[in-house]
Amino acid sequence: MDFLYSGLLSITWQQWVMYGVGLLLIYLAIAKDFEPALLLPMGFGAILVNLPNSGVLTQMLEGLNEETTGIIEWLYNVGIEASEAMPILLFIGIGAMIDFGPLLSNPKMFLFGAAAQFGIFFTVVVAVLLGFDLKDAASIGIIGAADGPTSILVSKILGSQYIGAIAVAAYSYMALVPIVQPFAIKLVTTKKERMIRMDYNPKSVSKMTKILFPIIVTFIAGLIAPTSVALVGFLMFGNLLRECGVLDSLSQTAQNILANLITLLLGITISFSMRAEYFVTPQTIIIMILGLVAFVFDSIGGVLFAKILNLFLKKGKKINPMVGAAGISAFPMSARVVQKMGLKEDPTNHLLMHAISANVSGQIASVIAGGAIIKIVSEILQKMA
Structure with a gap:
């Protein structure tokens, strides 16, 4: 009992806060079904890394004068710190899950993937004005893409000190898409606009095109934003596994076993950055708020772009502005939100395929935006050095 009592006394108030954060994430995962594959391991990991003298962290053994390697710290050093392997490998599974057919049959939806990245760059500017370093501001801004792996990778490559808070914010807002996006969409649309009907007459897409x-996207991304090749390339490699037609078993493995395993390990590994001394700070609260701003303005950016296009489109050819909000990377949650909102306004108005096209475009745009952010910020910092 003395050991238990002394252990309890050694817990700081910041660690108690992190236990609360961990339990909240676990609750959201189990009770609310919010991204359980990620929030549950992140929540449990937050508890593990904040236990006094936690064995999941590397430390010196008292009296033996030797170091013991902590499993979570080792996973972080190998899978994220040294190689960024975990978030990059996850993109193989994501790519294998995506069918680009609806997007290829309706290529104008590529525009919404680009427009819905507005919040990223807007938030970078706001974060800099609030006093964050450029590398931290850029890492915070990428939260708006609602793309957890990209957020982790960008913050790691740029060397942000807030990677834990950024990861929690990114995955939390991914989980909160059904709550946040309807609010953002209704801020800038009218009921009449939300009732706009869109015909869906898909063109057939050949297997060769798919x-x-x-391959073509990887070449273009490599020329425009070379630093995005790791992200885009692995995403496209996973999609090539899906579409080639001769590697069905590998495609299924990537979609299920690989994606689930990496997601599980990534969730518990990123908790290394959720240690109380680094996480329980005023900056974490500001980052969560800025992440929400980035996410909301990404959604609004896509909606406003659709409204601008409608100024030049004939009656009967106009775009339902809600589709623009699906240009973020949260696939397929965002597309489902748009479909649900459309049916609520008009039970006969189905927007899912249009929204899916924009949502798939957002997957590509978010990783390209991440690569562009890395390139731009790295060049600026080099010139300033």
């Missing part, structure tokens, strides 16, 4: 698409 095979060439990931």
Whole structure:
């Protein structure tokens, strides 16, 4: 009992806060079904790394004068710190899950993937004005893409000191898409606009087109934003596994076993950055708020872009502005939100395929935006050095 009593006394108030954060994440995962594959391991990991003298962290053994390697710290050093392997490998599974067919049959939806990244760059500017370093501001801004792996990778490559808070914010807002996006959409649309009907007459997409698409996108991304090749390339490689037609078993493995395993390990590994001394700070609260701003303005950016296009489109050809909000990376949650909102306004108005096209475009746009952010910020910092 003395050991238990002394252990309890050694817990700081910041660690108690992190236990609360961990339990909240676990609650949201189990009770609310909010991204359980990520929030549950992150929540449990937050408890593990904040236990006094936790064995999941590397430490010196008292009296033996030797170091013991902590498993979570080792996973972080190998899978994220040294190689960024975990978030990059996850993109193979994500790519294998995505069918680019609806997007290729309706290519104008590519525009919404680009427009819905507005919140990223807006928030970077706001964060800099609030006093964050450029590398931290850029890492915070990428939260708006609602793309957890990209947020982790950008913050790691740029060397942000807030990677834990950024990861929690990114995955939390991914989980909160059904709550946050309707609010953002209704801020800038009228009921009449939300009732706009869109015909869906998909063009057939050949197998050769689907095979060439990931290869061409990788080339273009490599020329425009070379630093995005790791992200875009692995995403497109996963999609090529899906579309080539001769590697069905590998495609299924990537979609299920690989994606689930990496997601599980990534969730508990990122908790290394959720240690109380680094996480329980005023900056964490500000980051959560800025992440929400980025996410909301990404959604609004896509909606406003659709409204601008409608100024030049004939009656009967106009775009339902809600589709623009689906240009973020949260696939397929955002598309489902748009479909649900459309049916609520008009039970006969189905927007899912249009929204899916924009949502798939957002997957590509978010990783390209991440690569562009890395390139731009790295060049600026080099010139300032």
